[in-house]
Amino acid sequence: MSRLAFYLPVAGFLALALLLWRGLFLDPKELPSMLIDKPMPQFQLRTVDGESVTNANLPEQIFLLNVWGSYCLPCLVEHPTFMRLSEEGAIPVVGVNYKDQSELAKSWLETNGNPFAFSIADANGRFGIDLGVYGAPETYLVDSEGVIRYRHVSVLDETVWAEEFLPAIAELQAGNR
Amino acid sequence: MSFSSMYVSFMASARLILLFAAYATTVPMVHAQVDTFEFQTAEQQQRFRQLSDELRCPMCQNTNLSGSSGGVAEDLRREIHRMILEGMTNTEIERFMFERYGDFIFYKPRLRMETLFLWFGPLIFLLIGGAAAIVVSRKAGETEKRNPRLDNAQREKLQALLKAKG
Numbered sequence: 001m002s003r004l005a006f007y008l009p010v011a012g013f014l015a016l017a018l019l020l021w022r023g024l025f026l027d028p029k030e031l032p033s034m035l036i037d038k039p040m041p042q043f044q045l046r047t048v049d050g051e052s053v054t055n056a057n058l059p060e061q062i063f064l065l066n067v068w069g070s071y072c073l074p075c076l077v078e079h080p081t082f083m084r085l086s087e088e089g090a091i092p093v094v095g096v097n098y099k100d101q102s103e104l105a106k107s108w109l110e111t112n113g114n115p116f117a118f119s120i121a122d123a124n125g126r127f128g129i130d131l132g133v134y135g136a137p138e139t140y141l142v143d144s145e146g147v148i149r150y151r152h153v154s155v156l157d158e159t160v161w162a163e164e165f166l167p168a169i170a171e172l173q174a175g176n177r
Numbered sequence: 178m179s180f181s182s183m184y185v186s187f188m189a190s191a192r193l194i195l196l197f198a199a200y201a202t203t204v205p206m207v208h209a210q211v212d213t214f215e216f217q218t219a220e221q222q223q224r225f226r227q228l229s230d231e232l233r234c235p236m237c238q239n240t241n242l243s244g245s246s247g248g249v250a251e252d253l254r255r256e257i258h259r260m261i262l263e264g265m266t267n268t269e270i271e272r273f274m275f276e277r278y279g280d281f282i283f284y285k286p287r288l289r290m291e292t293l294f295l296w297f298g299p300l301i302f303l304l305i306g307g308a309a310a311i312v313v314s315r316k317a318g319e320t321e322k323r324n325p326r327l328d329n330a331q332r333e334k335l336q337a338l339l340k341a342k343g
Contacts, residue, residue, distance in 0.1 A: 009309075012305075028238065031235060031278070031279065031281050032279060032281075033279075034275070034276060034277055034278065034279045035277075099248055099252075124252065124255075125248065125249070125252040126252070126256075128249075128252070129249075129252055129253065129256060129277055130277065131277075132235075132277040132278055132279075133249070134235035134236045134249045134278070135236045135247075135248065135249065
């Protein structure tokens, strides 16, 4: 009994310490997305090129939805990864041109290259709100049914691609079979 | 630095602090963003203020929507304005925000399965602590009973013993 009285508080303390220790390494900037396992929000917008676009235009396979803007420096950092993915035909990438002007967006794509199948123009950020976006860049992994499966906030570089997206895609493909 | 210049700079900073304290106590520290939203009634405007004060900016994290100039905060304020004019209730507007941004958007998280521990965890810890305190004080009481205080004769004897030793 006295042993229990000694070890129980010690165990409690260790459990709490472990919990708080783990909390030290959580990134408070990384908010969990509410849209995981939910279908893509409905939209009826235009691309930066002025063509009308809806959910029906989205790829009928696993694809990436990348929220970007011509004003966004980190987008330029992750840009080579999307260029590589698109050149290799690894996965379709759809852009959401978030709170930007189509003219600026188009010249940004001309200067840096266009990895996107198309870029949805979300000039006033309304579509971004439906997605739960809080700032570019953000990247969503959407499955062939149009359901959002994963979200990454901030730069998606080769490391993030290899360590977060490849496993997530493999899991989706295993589940689909 | 000479003593006099140190004194001057000390006085200057003290005055600044005093000024700031006076400002902080008289003027409420609200750095509201100036939007030009129009409302039909004062009640709508009051609800708008309340909602944008109570909802948190997802981008800047430690400010509310009304105090933030972040892009998303501006968009969300516009949405709140639209929803109020469309006649949506506060509950409906809060649900709209929750469906997109989760519990994070609330400074006061809602009571749900996932937030039960957040709400009642402190109470549980208080109960554990209280129970421990009761057990410990009871034990102390028992020890006291078993080892009652010395009476006067015993105390004198003890003093005598100590003196003899020392």
